[in-house]
């Protein structure tokens with residue numbers, strides 16, 4: 001480890017949608033000269049490998065708290081998983097206190113609220129990392145503050161940390177980023193996104209967040225044979241499984257619409273999801289490419305042949321779709337996804353509603369079929385707007401607003417080490 005640069009502890013919440021963007025941020029911090037220890041569970045250590053092999057100033061801190069995949073407790077609810085992480089309070093405290101040059105700050109996922117008390121005990125600031133957007137943060141904050149049952153003394157969530165980093169960019173969420181700053185009462189709010197893998201790393205996009213279930217070159221070769229913007233990419237992130245009824249409706253719409261498509265189907269250990277109808281692959285033939293398991297999403301979205309993305313509006317998918325300039329068809333199912341869809345469809349006009357709601361909602365077959373056909377062939381105004389936003393996104397990370405925010409974040413973190 002370098003002896004001069006500021007040493008930071010980065011602690012992602014152990015789930016793909018949270019680890020992926022925080023590791024992308026870690027890479028940016030490393031390239032700007034910070035020394036970083038990343039806390040990961042044993043099952044996620046492999047995701048750190050690309051950073052470990054390319055940067056000398058990063059170290060893993062492998063601690064197990066969250067249930068490991070395949071263990072009987074792996075099916076814990078999200079709040080239970082969050083609570084389980086707090087078992088690491090003492091191990092981190094001990095690691096910190098025995099370290100010759102301990103971190104000057106903790107950058108931890110917004111789910112890991114307990115790390116605020118840990119940071120206070122250790123006398124270092126905590127920066128909360130938001131893998132979801134500033135609009136979602138504003139909505140959550142106002143719900144929290146205005147719930148009638150919340151005692152008046154309750155501290156507002158966005159007030160707590162010393163600073164906050166968003167995987168977002170000013171041109172996408174300016175009004176909400178400003179709102180969060182106002183709520184926090186200071187300006188240590190940095191929008192550094194979209195956080196993406198480096199595009200000069202050929203293995204990065206293909207294996208980002210997991211090993212691709214299909215050789216990436218096979219998907220790319222299939223895409224090479226398709227017309228520009230003619231392919232619909234369907235993926236609902238790392239957690240969502242469609243029910244049998246939803247799977248059947250989507251399969252029928254893809255079949256009837258006659259569009260080219262890549263459909264990424266997550267098949268989780270719990271096996272509650274629906275499976276693709278028998279004979280479907282044969283009936284759609286060369287038109288369809290099915291990925292059972294982890295797809296190389298960023299590489300797919302970046303291909304010139306992909307023009308449409310049916311998404312559950314997980315925030316990473318939203319930003320990856322915007323950065324690729326593809327037309328987003330929204331199907332939010334839970335968490336912040338309804339808020340994200342509202343921002344995209346109603347406020348920014350970048351996307352079109354496809355369906356909405358969790359397990360009970362099934363899309364209307366006729367409407368979804370029409371929407372798929374029209375989106376893959378027509379020129380909708382949303383497509384133009386999303387392309388404008390793509391320009392804004394790339395400008396932001398190539399010297400614009402996100403680069404400036406990242407520089408300032410690094411500067412503030414570096415100042416902390418000078419004060420020791």
Ligand SMILES: O=c1ccn([C@@H]2O[C@H](COP(=O)(O)OP(=O)(O)O[C@H]3O[C@H](CO)[C@@H](O)[C@H](O)[C@H]3O)[C@@H](O)[C@H]2O)c(=O)[nH]1
Nearest residue numbers: 017020131132237238239294295297314315316317335336
């Ligand atoms: O086959 C796959 C599936 C997913 N991904 C990647 O995995 C990430 C998935 O993240 P996201 O699109 O945000 O979806 P979730 O995994 O559902 O993310 C959770 O975390 C997000 C960030 O807080 C929230 O916005 C979501 O609502 C929440 O479900 C993205 O980077 C995808 O590129 C792949 O590369 N291949």
